Amino acid sequence: MKINAALAAALLLTAGGIAQAQQAAAPAPSWQQGMSADQSTSTLHPLAGIVTGRPASELPLNKLKVPPGFKVEVFADGIPDARSIAIGDKGTVFVGNRNQSNVYAITSNGGKREVKVILKGLNAPNGVLFHKGTLFVAERERILRYDGIENSLDSPPAPKVVIDGLPQQPGHFWKTMAMGPDGKIYFNIGSPGNIVLPGYIQASISRVDPNTGKFEVVATGVRNSVGMDFDPRSKKLWFSSNARDWLGEDGPADILSMVKFKGEEHGYPYCHQGDMADPIYGKLRSCKEFSPPVHKLGPHIAPLGMRFYTGNMFPAEYKNSIFLAQHGSWNRTVKQGYNVIRVVVDPKGRVIKSEPFLEGFLTDEKADPPMWGRPVDVQQMKDGSLLVSDDYNGVVYRVSYSK
């Protein structure tokens, strides 16, 4: 950092000896970065969850709507900052934190449901993934594995490191994971700011072999994917991603897309939603160079967790549908999202239709805050019902179906 000579001399002469470094170009907060001068009086701001969570008894659950035949209820409360969900082989429901530092386990013992903190003091353990007896936890800069954890939930085993040394970054540091058919863990490394040139492994979807630790970038130009899953038919990786802010109310759209080949480029920061050149970086590369998204979900809608439905509880037409949680964004005067949608896609990667599945969190689209709850992740239970996490209230809901 450069400091002019006069200022430096003045500082060195300061009687108390307090040397104050003048910040030349201080970085804006990652959410605010990219805000233009004429937006400086905007009162749009990110929303924060209730740190203690709220008990189910305080929630207006009667506002929730699901299609006929479905039922939604609170599966568990008392999980502040409830983010990603994973299901253990023995049915344990694991839930991660983003702004807090715990991993929770929800167990059911003879009809009695118990919520407990099993891992503490982690660094933004947003991502949880369960595979063949092992719980994987993605922190800010590393991925850990806890082998055999379901056998000793009250005294979890010491973790082993799968990968460490991922970028230290202020923005989009939270990770989400999916297990690939190749036995590798696929995960996001977000862009470090709203709209910046990312480092070469940032704004990517990457994979790591949990046995060898070998790391590869799979797709680039993905600003921040907080949900991904493999189509059980095509074995292709689908993902949701959040587009940049501060380009106006109506764009760019957040997306749902698919990785067609290793090394595929998805556009960020040069091109958004497949056809919108970025005002700054769009001059460097053309939209034609990048894969367009499969589906535009809408601007500032914040798609997060997504899963293909493979269960047998829901009607047959739901099989292989994508359930997608939309957290609802903030960078828009008229808010949208705050729901779970169902997207029907074919094995070739085309969207057939998209429709609401779980709604009612949004109470007043122009209010601040506009909602009473925010869906983060969706996860299918062994019985085919669907769990939905809500990090605003620290609650996990369960959607079931009966004829």
Place this chain on the structure above:
Amino acid sequence: MTLRLQFHPQAGKRKTAAGARALAAVFAVAFFAVAAPRTAAAADIKAGEQKAQVCAACHGPGGKSANPMYPILAGQPAQFIATALFEFREGKRKNEQMSPLAAKLTNADLNDLAAYFSAQPAPPPLRQTSAPNLTAGRDLTVKNACIACHGAKLLGQQQMPRIAGQFQDYLRTQLTNFKAGTRADMDGTMSSAAQGLSPQDIDVLADYLSGLPTQ
């Protein structure tokens, strides 16, 4: 040439530590005698009023502190109060007096106290901003996007505190500590927002904000 100067924020120890600790210990005992454990229920202003008795010694009756060492809590947003207490309890935010008091609060305590303090009317500002800083301060709040989160009149909302009419010294200390990275910050927003502030900016903001109307 690159010149690196290390900034050492003044620790700002400006009171009688031993006395404060003794006071805190007394309060801790008194406090937990009345804080009966309770399962989750709606926040309760009445219960909060009872639990807040211990707070009054420093923060004043109803959170209307008249001592610039202790911030004004009256009329702060409930979510902010609960979040601040949570950060003290979890050890993310540290303070010799507050940390032991917050250590054993239950979630219900947090929410009851939050409900109570947020329901108290905010007292009018205790000082006037110096004339030159009226414009300079307003410009800084726009340039640094303070209004995006703290609201157009800086009265606070949700988890963001009302900074209008807060004590000048308190504001200066908090901004300095945010900039130094020593003040707890759940998501990094305030720490990064404070990076762009010079010590002079912080002085201007503390003068400006402390004189703003609280309604």
